[in-house]
Every structure is written in structure tokens, then in C-alpha cells.
Amino acid sequence: MKVIGNLDWRHPMVRLRIWVATPIQKLLAAAGRWKPARKTELECEQKDQVTAVGDRGPQMRLAYKAPRSEFIDDTNIDYTPAGIALKNGVCIARYSIRPPSTVEILKSRTVKAARTIPAGTIIEAETPYTYGDWVGDFVLALTTAKNITEPLILPKVLADKSYVIRDVEALGISYIVADEAIRIEKARIMQKRVPSYYWGEDHVAAFREKFRITPPAPIPGSILYLGRFDTHSEAAQRVYPSQEVARIVESLGGTVFDTRNASPAKFDELAPHMETIIADQGSALFGVMHSQTKNVIELTQDDWWHSANLFIANGSGVENYAVVHIFNKTEADLRARIERHLREFGVKP
Structure with a gap:
């Protein structure tokens, strides 16, 4: 777990560091030694609701109260x-x-x-x-x-x-x-101008335009698994049952992709095989901006999830989005959950 850098708030040493630093920084700001953002500049409000199913329900988009x-x-x-x-x-x-x-x-x-x-x-x-x-x-x-x-x-x-x-x-x-x-x-x-990663359709459209992306129609019934495998995170380390999920996806006739090899060019190449994406939680899911994906099943640690991928997927035209928590789940449990959501989404491998 990282203590310095991108803080993993789950780590007790991170919490201690923040506890010590916060009053010191307040005093330094009062003394004019630095200029923090004002509270009114950071205040957010909830806006559009985007639907998720499974272990996470509908999510609200955040926007700055003061544009x-x-x-x-x-x-x-x-x-x-x-x-x-x-x-x-x-x-x-x-x-x-x-x-x-x-x-x-x-x-x-x-x-x-x-x-x-x-x-x-x-x-x-x-x-x-x-x-x-x-x-x-x-x-x-x-x-x-x-x-x-x-x-x-x-x-x-x-x-x-x-x-x-x-x-x-x-x-x-x-x-x-x-x-x-x-x-x-x-x-x-x-x-x-957008807190965290709360993208909308206009943001995805701008991304596609500037990077000259024209998403192709996907192959009907195609399933792609975006697995982290032994990815070393630049932030807090997360571990996923990638090998087990890869076996499940291959048995369903899907394709397995190791996201350590991800790049915009690679997602352009994979786009026709992305009607349905099953993915370990991570930024590789941004690959939906290169595709016309219809369905996403995101696998995530129970205590480490951000709705960024949901909003980017929604802005990319994804119709169905499920979140599956991975803690304490066997390969059989994961298979049952994945197959259940595929049925709900009308996917026939």
C-alpha cells in the first residue's frame, strides 16, 4: 500500500499522516504560506442518475456547484x-x-x-x-x-x-x-471543470473527436475480458482473480486480454470484439470509448470502487452495467454471477 503519493485511504499510516498534516497545513494557510482551494470552490452537487446493477446501485453524477x-x-x-x-x-x-x-x-x-x-x-x-x-x-x-x-x-x-x-x-x-x-x-x-471523473456524453464525444476515433459496430455476441493479472498499480495495489475469470470467459467463448498491453491502438484493434466487456476494475475500461460496447460487467474489490468507469461507459453509449464484488467469492461464485448478468443483458455466448 502506498503511504506517500496517491494515498490509499484504507491504510492506517495514511490516515495517521493526514491526521498530523491537516492542522499544520491549516496553520500554514492562515499564515499565508500557501493558498488552498476555498470550500466554495470545491462544493459539489448531485445531478444525473446513471443506472448500475449488481453490488452497486444507481449513481449520481457530481458537478461543481459554482461552475x-x-x-x-x-x-x-x-x-x-x-x-x-x-x-x-x-x-x-x-x-x-x-x-x-x-x-x-x-x-x-x-x-x-x-x-x-x-x-x-x-x-x-x-x-x-x-x-x-x-x-x-x-x-x-x-x-x-x-x-x-x-x-x-x-x-x-x-x-x-x-x-x-x-x-x-x-x-x-x-x-x-x-x-x-x-x-x-x-x-x-x-x-x-469536472470533479473527479464524472464525464458525460459531451466529454466522451470530445475525446473521440480529438483522438480521431470512429468506433466500429461490434461482432454480435462478442465478449472481451480485460484482466489486470499481475498489473502493478501506480496507486494502491489491488488483487483480482484474473486467472479464474479468464477461464470462465474462455469457456463462454470470449476473448481474454491482458491489460498490461493496453494502448489506444490496441483498443482500436479490439473494438469489434467488445460488444460485452467483463473487466477488472481499472482504467482499461476507458477502452469503451474506442468501441460500441453494449454491456459491461465490472469486477471490483468490495472496498475499492469508483463510479468513473460507469460514467465514461454511459457517455460512450453502454446500455447495461453491472458491478460484482470479488471478496470471498470462489470461481464457481464468480461464474454464477457473470452468467446471471449475461442472461439479464440478453447475451447468448
């Missing part, structure tokens, strides 16, 4: 390799890729820009740790924005991930990497 404009312009912003934005030595959470740590706040006045550029764009985000975070925050901003001031400045912590440069280049956006602190004289900050 945000596409961007904010500011001057003389220092941007660090970790993606923290500062002005006059003060960390600004709403300009950064995540809230700064206590150590970063304490060291903020020692940050010195190694070079200056006249203009550029940085992106406000919530979490910068996984591929799902990258797509949910950064790619969403890049595919829906109309007013990016190039170059895009990528913090080194992101640029070191192979999929980041791949996606930015696929979108045809010029960029530079902040491998040292950079001062941006005229900075454009693309605001995070």
Missing part, C-alpha cells in the same frame, strides 16, 4: 517538476496538479526558476498518479479546451510516464517539460 470558466490567466507563475504552481513563493493549489505537501509548502520560498518563458499553459488537476488520473483530468482538459496557449508545460513527474508524451503528441499540442522550475510570465491555467 468554472475554461481558464484563468495569471502572471509570473513558477512551476516545479512536481507540478506545483507558485506565485511570489506561495503555493497555489488551484493552479497545481495536486495540493502541495507540507514539506513543499515549507520549502516554497526556496524555489528558484531555472529559466523563464514568455507564455504557456498549465493544468489544474486533482490527482496525478495513474493513467486513469491522466485521462480523467489532463486529457479531458486537453480535449475539451478551446483556448490553450502553447506550449503546454508538463511537469517532469508526468512527462516521465510514457503514455503522457504519447497522448500529447497524438493531440498535436506543442509542449515543454519542466525538469527544473520554470517561470511563466503569462500563464494560462486550464481549470478543472
Whole structure:
């Protein structure tokens, strides 16, 4: 379990760290050492309901109560390799890729820009740790924005991930990497306008348009399993019964895909075989944006689930979505649940 980085809230050391850091950061904010987001800027409201069945019921989409404009312009912003934005030595959470740590706040006045550029764009985000975070925050901003001031400045912590440069280049956006602190004289900050990953149809449409995706009609009756197998998570480690599910899917005449080999090109190739997807919970389910999938059965740890995939699937045109908890289930239990949902969805393997 990660304690530093993408915090796994289930871990007791993470809870202790947050308990210690929270009052310290409140004092530092009161002293003007950093600028956290205001409570009113983070408040959300529930909107559209999207149906899920199985071990999770219908879910409500979250939206910011105070709608945000596409961007904010500011001057003389220092941007660090970790993606923290500062002005006059003060960390600004709403300009950064995540809230700064206590150590970063304490060291903020020692940050010195190694070079200056006249203009550029940085992106406000919530979490910068996984591929799902990258797509949910950064790619969403890049595919829906109309007013990016190039170059895009990528913090080194992101640029070191192979999929980041791949996606930015696929979108045809010029960029530079902040491998040292950079001062941006005229900075454009693309605001995070969707809390977490609560995408709608318009967001999926923008993603497909910018990446030039035309989903093909699926082969009737096709089933694809997206298995994590021995995937090492960039966030909290999760373990799934991938081998057992692979046997079940193969016995149903479906195809098994190891998501460690996932890429946009691979999902374009797999799209005709994705009428029904059975998947271990994870960002590989974003592959539905490359397909005309009708049915999804998502397998998840009982205490680790986010509705992001449900909303992205709904925006992609998925008609039926089931969630199955995996704890304490034998292979026979999993088979029974999968076959039950396939029958409910009218799938005949």
C-alpha cells in the first residue's frame, strides 16, 4: 500500500499522516504560506442518475456547484517538476496538479526558476498518479479546451510516464517539460471543470473527436475480458482473480486480454470484439470509448470502487452495467454471477 503519493485511504499510516498534516497545513494557510482551494470552490452537487446493477446501485453524477470558466490567466507563475504552481513563493493549489505537501509548502520560498518563458499553459488537476488520473483530468482538459496557449508545460513527474508524451503528441499540442522550475510570465491555467471523473456524453464525444476515433459496430455476441493479472498499480495495489475469470470467459467463448498491453491502438484493434466487456476494475475500461460496447460487467474489490468507469461507459453509449464484488467469492461464485448478468443483458455466448 502506498503511504506517500496517491494515498490509499484504507491504510492506517495514511490516515495517521493526514491526521498530523491537516492542522499544520491549516496553520500554514492562515499564515499565508500557501493558498488552498476555498470550500466554495470545491462544493459539489448531485445531478444525473446513471443506472448500475449488481453490488452497486444507481449513481449520481457530481458537478461543481459554482461552475468554472475554461481558464484563468495569471502572471509570473513558477512551476516545479512536481507540478506545483507558485506565485511570489506561495503555493497555489488551484493552479497545481495536486495540493502541495507540507514539506513543499515549507520549502516554497526556496524555489528558484531555472529559466523563464514568455507564455504557456498549465493544468489544474486533482490527482496525478495513474493513467486513469491522466485521462480523467489532463486529457479531458486537453480535449475539451478551446483556448490553450502553447506550449503546454508538463511537469517532469508526468512527462516521465510514457503514455503522457504519447497522448500529447497524438493531440498535436506543442509542449515543454519542466525538469527544473520554470517561470511563466503569462500563464494560462486550464481549470478543472469536472470533479473527479464524472464525464458525460459531451466529454466522451470530445475525446473521440480529438483522438480521431470512429468506433466500429461490434461482432454480435462478442465478449472481451480485460484482466489486470499481475498489473502493478501506480496507486494502491489491488488483487483480482484474473486467472479464474479468464477461464470462465474462455469457456463462454470470449476473448481474454491482458491489460498490461493496453494502448489506444490496441483498443482500436479490439473494438469489434467488445460488444460485452467483463473487466477488472481499472482504467482499461476507458477502452469503451474506442468501441460500441453494449454491456459491461465490472469486477471490483468490495472496498475499492469508483463510479468513473460507469460514467465514461454511459457517455460512450453502454446500455447495461453491472458491478460484482470479488471478496470471498470462489470461481464457481464468480461464474454464477457473470452468467446471471449475461442472461439479464440478453447475451447468448
